[in-house]
Amino acid sequence: MRATIIHGPRDVRVEEVPDPTIEQPTDALVRIERACVCGSDLWSYRGERATPEPRPIGHEFIGVVEEVGSQVERVEAGRFVIAPFTHSDGTCTNCERGLTSSCDNLGVWGAAGADGRQLGGAQAEYIRVPFADGTLVPLPQQPEVGDYRDLLALSDVLPTGHHAARCANVTEGGTVVVVGDGAVGLSGVLAAQRLGAGRIVAMSRRPDRQTLARRFGATDVVDQRGDEGVAAVCDLLGGRLADSVLECVGTEESMRQSLGVLRPGGHLGFVGVPATDPALHIGAIFPHNFHLAGGMAPARPYIDELLPDVLAGRISPGLVFDRAVPLGNVGDAYEMMTLRKSIKTMVTP
């Protein structure tokens, strides 16, 4: 089959690799219908994260089950499925608590699986899914192709935005600021709107993203950054700062900006993957009694929560996909997203 392999900075190639097969009785084999490129894939692409040896890449997909192992009970061949960006067993203590991203048998597509072996990437034709019963979300019926992008958004970007909103304790009528206008930040705006936030300030400097932020429910847009951005938000809110801030970037600068617009006792939810391991100083938190929470979203249970709204057409998270390319041109997707010519690009195998 064809699969995307990253070799190093600005070097992703679509190569012929062996077809995956069922290896464990709990595996499923999925034919990928749609995949996409994530902001975190770009770190390796831009060389901000090392690629010591070539590896498959991509961790978001929807598709159709081709074959299942003998112990798989919840999905069967022919079933259309959504995959969260990690696999999880669904049975350990953390999964039972709803924290599938801390599963005892966690694996991230394109990275190491629970057994330490390399997992397949999602920017490919097929993928082997360990712990299929715990991992895959079967749809009741085959969706329309026109709905694929909304369903694909459930793999990572919407659950991650939703996680930011949950961690930031977004409540009915609350005031929310979203830091970061990537696909995750925009999804955070949508998630905050869905949870009933009264006012949502999107911090964004790019017109296309500002437009989508408003479509997703932003009531205000602030296009300054850093200290200027903090001052602009304070002006806008009349000194009453945000109850909830969604930090969707992952740098020390964006953390500082986030804390700068948070009211005393407010909640910061952070989901921006910390590329450089930013530090939070207790001295900046302590005087204000801030609440902080964040990390890798437990996408699996969130898909259950979010899917009905997608199927009913109440939300259209797939609007973050403003471009689409065939698998053979996946390199273009990386380049367009790196150049910010695309918010998020869908890939069709």
Added chain:
Amino acid sequence: MRATIIHGPRDVRVEEVPDPTIEQPTDALVRIERACVCGSDLWSYRGERATPEPRPIGHEFIGVVEEVGSQVERVEAGRFVIAPFTHSDGTCTNCERGLTSSCDNLGVWGAAGADGRQLGGAQAEYIRVPFADGTLVPLPQQPEVGDYRDLLALSDVLPTGHHAARCANVTEGGTVVVVGDGAVGLSGVLAAQRLGAGRIVAMSRRPDRQTLARRFGATDVVDQRGDEGVAAVCDLLGGRLADSVLECVGTEESMRQSLGVLRPGGHLGFVGVPATDPALHIGAIFPHNFHLAGGMAPARPYIDELLPDVLAGRISPGLVFDRAVPLGNVGDAYEMMTLRKSIKTMVTP
């Protein structure tokens, strides 16, 4: 009147100073019945925090109202009162939210008041209380002298331990670890027990504190620290880590120890005042989806919550006071606490 003035490291003196008077119509004047020395007073005493010029010290007291300004309505002369360790107006947005420690008119006894002027300290005979209606908690009747120490504990140490427990989301049946065996840590044990924790592990190396921790509800005591302490707690809990950790020290080491015993998705409540501004690295939080919250306790509303249990004799938080001295010997209190010969020393003017 006589008041304790700190001049520099290991130099606290009881001096004659002018009697405080009513300055604002919202002030009350309180005759102090009992005060005490706080772990945070010791920073200045040990020279870890500079004392650029002599200042009054002490921020915990109970006493009797001597006189009130013309606009004070909720307390009157002769009323026995408990004072939280800060004053607050009770009417601003933060006070209305219950976050009196972020009051727009915040002042800490012995430090700067809302108007920037030096406030009196509590290790003294009398004190002027700004915003008396918002600040003071009147008792229904004059308490017995034997109950003073339990009531004095409501000024700071129990509300602060309770804040740690609340920030750490202590729940019925939950597993709790308390890091720090000072008066605040021990009060945190009591607060966790009061909130129904199922298992409470106190990390303490000193026999007198271990004994009190058990009396306050600790089910287990671990006397190792750092990595060894983390390993010992993990062994004790059989690998299922704590749902809630109360960090009651305020150093980078204690933060690391606290995160080391927290389960994925668990809650860390920190109230140890950060003397050295420890840093938290997002990379240590992100993979585990930890929740963190903490800061200066909003003691005022917590006193309302905790007082009924004290008055009914259901809890005895005053057991943290293992020594008492007259005001003239307040220097002994500092020295005994510095040498850890006393957990917390009460002072009688």
